Amino acid sequence: MKFIEFAEICEKLEGITSNLEITKVVSQLLQDTDELKIVPRFIMGRIFPAWSAEELGVGPSLLYDAIAMATGTKRGQIKGVVRQRGDVGMACEDLCARRVQQPLFSSELTVKQVYRNFKSIAQLEGKRSQKRKVRMLAELFISAKPKEARYIARLVLEELRIGVGEGTVRDAIANAFGIPVNLVERGYMLTNDFGLVAVTAKEGVEGLECLDIKPGRPVKIMLAQVAESKEAAIEEMGEVAIEWKYDGARMQIHKMDGEVQLYSRKLENITKSLPDIVNLIKKDVTFKRAILDGEVIAIGEDGKPRPFQDILRRLRRKYDVEQMAKEIPFLLSLFDVLYDGQSLIDSTLIERRKVLDSSIKTKHSSKIIVAPQTITSDIAVIDSIYKEALSAGHEGVMIKNPKSTYTPGKRGKNWLKIKPVMETLDLAVIGAGWGEGRRANLIGSYSLACREEDTNELLGIGRVGTGITDEKLAELTELFKDLIISEIGKEIDIKPEIVFEIAYEEIQKSQNYESGFALRFPRLISIRSDKSMEDVDSVQRVQELYGKQKGRGVDRKV
Amino acid sequence: MVFRAVIDADILKDSIEAISTLVDEAKFKLGPEGISLMAVDPANVAMVSFELSSNAFDSYESTEGEIGLDLVKLVNVLGMAKSSDKVGLELNEKTHKLSISMGGLSYTLSLLDLSSIRKEPKVPTLDLPVKATLNGNDLRKAVKAAETVSDHIILGVDGDVLFMEAKGDTDQVRLGLTRDELIDLTASGPARSLFSLDYLSDMSKSLKKVNEITIHLGKDYPIKINFTIANGHGKVGYLLAPRIES
Numbered sequence: 001m002k003f004i005e006f007a008e009i010c011e012k013l014e015g016i017t018s019n020l021e022i023t024k025v026v027s028q029l030l031q032d033t034d035e036l037k038i039v040p041r042f043i044m045g046r047i048f049p050a051w052s053a054e055e056l057g058v059g060p061s062l063l064y065d066a067i068a069m070a071t072g073t074k075r076g077q078i079k080g081v082v083r084q085r086g087d088v089g090m091a092c093e094d095l096c097a098r099r100v101q102q103p104l105f106s107s108e109l110t111v112k113q114v115y116r117n118f119k120s121i122a123q124l125e126g127k128r129s130q131k132r133k134v135r136m137l138a139e140l141f142i143s144a145k146p147k148e149a150r151y152i153a154r155l156v157l158e159e160l161r162i163g164v165g166e167g168t169v170r171d172a173i174a175n176a177f178g179i180p181v182n183l184v185e186r187g188y189m190l191t192n193d194f195g196l197v198a199v200t201a202k203e204g205v206e207g208l209e210c211l212d213i214k215p216g217r218p219v220k221i222m223l224a225q226v227a228e229s230k231e232a233a234i235e236e237m238g239e240v241a242i243e244w245k246y247d248g249a250r251m252q253i254h255k256m257d258g259e260v261q262l263y264s265r266k267l268e269n270i271t272k273s274l275p276d277i278v279n280l281i282k283k284d285v286t287f288k289r290a291i292l293d294g295e296v297i298a299i300g301e302d303g304k305p306r307p308f309q310d311i312l313r314r315l316r317r318k319y320d321v322e323q324m325a326k327e328i329p330f331l332l333s334l335f336d337v338l339y340d341g342q343s344l345i346d347s348t349l350i351e352r353r354k355v356l357d358s359s360i361k362t363k364h365s366s367k368i369i370v371a372p373q374t375i376t377s378d379i380a381v382i383d384s385i386y387k388e389a390l391s392a393g394h395e396g397v398m399i400k401n402p403k404s405t406y407t408p409g410k411r412g413k414n415w416l417k418i419k420p421v422m423e424t425l426d427l428a429v430i431g432a433g434w435g436e437g438r439r440a441n442l443i444g445s446y447s448l449a450c451r452e453e454d455t456n457e458l459l460g461i462g463r464v465g466t467g468i469t470d471e472k473l474a475e476l477t478e479l480f481k482d483l484i485i486s487e488i489g490k491e492i493d494i495k496p497e498i499v500f501e502i503a504y505e506e507i508q509k510s511q512n513y514e515s516g517f518a519l520r521f522p523r524l525i526s527i528r529s530d531k532s533m534e535d536v537d538s539v540q541r542v543q544e545l546y547g548k549q550k551g552r553g554v555d556r557k558v
Numbered sequence: 559m560v561f562r563a564v565i566d567a568d569i570l571k572d573s574i575e576a577i578s579t580l581v582d583e584a585k586f587k588l589g590p591e592g593i594s595l596m597a598v599d600p601a602n603v604a605m606v607s608f609e610l611s612s613n614a615f616d617s618y619e620s621t622e623g624e625i626g627l628d629l630v631k632l633v634n635v636l637g638m639a640k641s642s643d644k645v646g647l648e649l650n651e652k653t654h655k656l657s658i659s660m661g662g663l664s665y666t667l668s669l670l671d672l673s674s675i676r677k678e679p680k681v682p683t684l685d686l687p688v689k690a691t692l693n694g695n696d697l698r699k700a701v702k703a704a705e706t707v708s709d710h711i712i713l714g715v716d717g718d719v720l721f722m723e724a725k726g727d728t729d730q731v732r733l734g735l736t737r738d739e740l741i742d743l744t745a746s747g748p749a750r751s752l753f754s755l756d757y758l759s760d761m762s763k764s765l766k767k768v769n770e771i772t773i774h775l776g777k778d779y780p781i782k783i784n785f786t787i788a789n790g791h792g793k794v795g796y797l798l799a800p801r802i803e804s
Contacts, residue, residue: 069601069756070601072710072754072801074709099802100752100801100802100803101601101603101754101799101801101802102603102799102800102801102802103601103602103603103799104598104602104603104604104605104679104682104780104797104799105602105679105680105682106602132582132600135599135600135601136600138600138601139600139601139602142601142602142603143602
């Protein structure tokens with residue numbers, strides 16, 4: 001498929017608002033294309049399968065370098081054009097139309113070639129990799145027609161702005177090949193790759209039914225909702241399974257005979273950073289092949305969990321990993337099993353738990369445990385476990401439906417979490433502002449956003465600035481430097497990629513921000529590098545917290 | 559396939575650096591007569607062609623074949639050599655490695671998979687009206703001066719003068735070389751083209767030690783830069799596409 005054909009369909013979609021119409025066009029695209037592995041991802045602005053650890057590693061900064069190289073535009077002028085057009089894609093289109101550097105020869109771009117270059121870029125490592133990434137990307141822009149440049153740039157930033165999300169692609173695959181939607185959905189949950197699902201769907205229902213999880217290909221983790229109340233949970237589930245909610249980092253463990261791969265909650269491969277955990281799995285897990293779900297916790301000398309930042313310091317570390325393993329020893333607490341030689345995700349929690357209990361050799365090893373679980377319908381028991389967890393320094397408890405299956409990627413009602421009411425919010429950083437005076441070269445404040453649950457749209461909720469030291473500001477400025485999309489005066493537009501954990505005094509109604517809420521006295525608690533945009537708290541959640549806090553406020557006054 | 563050779567470290571270094579300014583990985587053709595290569599930079603803007611005859615080597619033995627080399631690594635390895643060193647090269651086809659020895663050090667460098675390297679480009683046939691021969695350092699000087707005011711440079715011929723001109727937002731610089739100051743100049747038509755200094759400055763690094771270079775120019779056409787290395791036993795040719803004058 002020629003890339004210009006893909007670009008033209010994107011442009012067409014950009015002008016359509018009806019979801020039904022969009023699905024129709026995408027469905028037609030999937031029927032027509034000969035790149036069925038790639039197109040379903042591209043059309044929703046993704047380059048690699050969601051399970052893959054591959055990333056381009058190209059932010060706005062390198063993208064602008066490539067556009068400068070390919071078009072012969074001065075690097076300094078690009079942000080101005082982006083600001084003027086209000087969109088990176090449109091700006092790149094303009095710049096390619098005004099291209100001054102001629103190529104010796106150029107070729108017509110195909111979807112395959114664009115993907116191939118992206119893949120090479122993702123594989124580059126090492127000290128000269130930045131420059132080589134820029135050159136590989138420039139190669140695409142050199143051959144690109146202006147319209148193609150618009151969508152290449154947006155693909156690079158993984159935001160196509162054509163209103164096609166996972167739901168659309170799922171429905172379009174179902175439409176295109178006459179397959180029930182729930183079967184497509186199931187295939188996607190198990191494989192995390194719409195490319196694979198589409199290719200399989202084209203061949204018929206049977207293949208799709210056979211798609212399953214397998215060690216080596218990470219599965220989206222099952223997520224928990226905040227519980228309305230313990231009482232409501234018991235009412236709904238009857239008996240419930242209670243576990244501590246550890247203050248740790250979620251981890252998915254894949255064991256393939258002698259090989260072990262570890263994935264973070266964002267499904268990043270973090271195996272190399274945690275050789276101690278790898279050894280632990282090799283030594284103590286009885287299954288030859290397995291997928292396990294658990295949490296790593298760093299326990300301090302006082303027996304309490306160490307600050308969460310200490311865990312993050314280890315997760316994606318490249319150097320001194322052994323040293324760090326000694327400094328911040330981890331405890332691995334397993335609480336679920338998805339695969340033990342065969343898929344277990346359709347088994348109930350009780351059944352999976354039985355399998356899990358036999359998963360480790362030394363149940364009393366100090367480094368690896370199966371998280372204790374209690375089955376009860378007694379509120380008093382839940383209360384006492386909750387108090388124990390809090391006094392041990394953990395976050396709260398999980399209430400799980402013992403009869404539930406493992407539903408990857410779903411924030412369903414079968415797993416509920418109970419935490420103390422006034423909690424922090426995980427918010428996306430969408431903008432920033434340069435500081436004043438002494439801090440003029442530093443980013444002094446950050447604009448935050450929560451997420452609209454249905455559309456994943458990011459809605460502003462406030463700014464955080466104070467409470468950050470100069471040293472921290474410099475560190476943060478460095479972190480955000482390559483994510484700057486454009487600047488107007490002191491205001492910076494940031495590519496949403498980083499999640500801040502924010503504490504606050506109070507949530508207030510506000511007309512100033514798109515979410516309709518604002519935070520009083522927000523403070524930055526930590527950078528949640530383990531969380532992605534999908535983990536950003538929703539405006540619905542903010543609304544809920546707002547409601548709860550109102551009640552509390554009245555109590556306080558009385 | 560057999561490849562075994564000994565060469566002055568300096569000659570090898572200059573040769574590899576002339577290529578590595580444009581590409582990080584390259585496919586070399588080996589044969590009884592010598593080594594050659596043709597490569598285009600990732601942005602398709604510049605091309606290098608390279609030949610090194612077996613006469614450039616102290617000893618040389620090779621059958622026909624191709625090898626892929628990571629030039630970044632190779633440059634690093636050669637950085638360890640003293641200029642008076644002799645470098646020994648030997649291909650081990652079984653292990654898919656090139657062993658490099660010099661001054662008691664010996665390295666083994668893994669060869670790159672040939673299929674992972676970009677296909678060799680076809681040389682565009684160009685009929686360029688101007689041919690000028692000049693001292694390599696003159697071009698280098700012009701490029702350096704231009705860089706102080708702009709990121710692009712105009713090269714052209716005005717009557718009997720080969721000129722190089724750069725205009726920045728506020729400043730400009732011009733270097734004119736008359737026929738007397740050049741080694742040779744023939745012009746059968748007008749020539750004036752604009753080039754990116756980013757590329758020209760990379761290319762002109764190799765010109766430091768070159769006495770005589772030949773450049774070919776046209777009107778809004780690519781520039782060809784040819785020169786010899788290794789005491790006349792090697793040839794380097796660059797081709798650089800122009801920018802459109804706005």
